[in-house]
Amino acid sequence: MQQSPAASEFLIAKLPAGFAMAVGGVSKLSNTQEIISVVSKVSDSQVMADLDAAAGWAGKSGKGDTGRLGITGFCGGGRIIRLYAAYSPKLKAGVAWYGRLSGAKSELPPRHPIDDAASLKAPVLGCMAGKTLAFHSIRWNKCAQL
Numbered sequence: 138m139q140q141s142p143a144a145s146e147f148l149i150a151k152l153p154a155g156f157a158m159a160v161g162g163v164s165k166l167s168n169t170q171e172i173i174s175v176v177s178k179v180s181d182s183q184v185m186a187d188l189d190a191a192a193g194w195a196g197k198s199g200k201g202d203t204g205r206l207g208i209t210g211f212c213g214g215g216r217i218i219r220l221y222a223a224y225s226p227k228l229k230a231g232v233a234w235y236g237r238l239s240g241a242k243s244e245l246p247p248r249h250p251i252d253d254a255a256s257l258k259a260p261v262l263g264c265m266a267g268k269t270l271a272f273h274s275i276r277w278n279k280c281a282q283l
Contacts (some may be wrong), residue, residue: 210232215235218232223260
């Protein structure tokens with residue numbers, strides 16, 4: 138029986154330092170509301186640039202194959218995954234664990250994933266459960282129609 142490769146053989150993780158550089162970081166915070174307050178001050182364009190930089194680092198360092206670039210994120214990261222799938226022509230696939238699909242627009246955030254659903258450059262698997270699934274099913278159906 139052949140043994141499957143360890144995750145470290147095909148998966149690397151690089152956390153962009155955007156939150157630390159832009160707003161002072163969240164690593165020492167334990168209160169969810171404080172973390173949300175910090176994260177909500179980072180623009181989508183900054184996060185897209187940070188993700189591009191992380192992917193570039195993976196390719197240049199030899200630690201990753203950018204021809205097979207994938208991304209995953211949870212909650213707010215799920216929203217970002219969907220935005221990145223519409224933004225980056227290099228992305229091959231994304232997996233979003235929850236994440237807002239629509240909502241009120243402002244300077245932060247100016248867009249939501251539902252705005253870009255028709256222009257995705259990569260497939261995105263959206264994982265929802267329980268009451269969240271029921272809440273988002275209407276929005277998911279709208280995305281699917283685009």
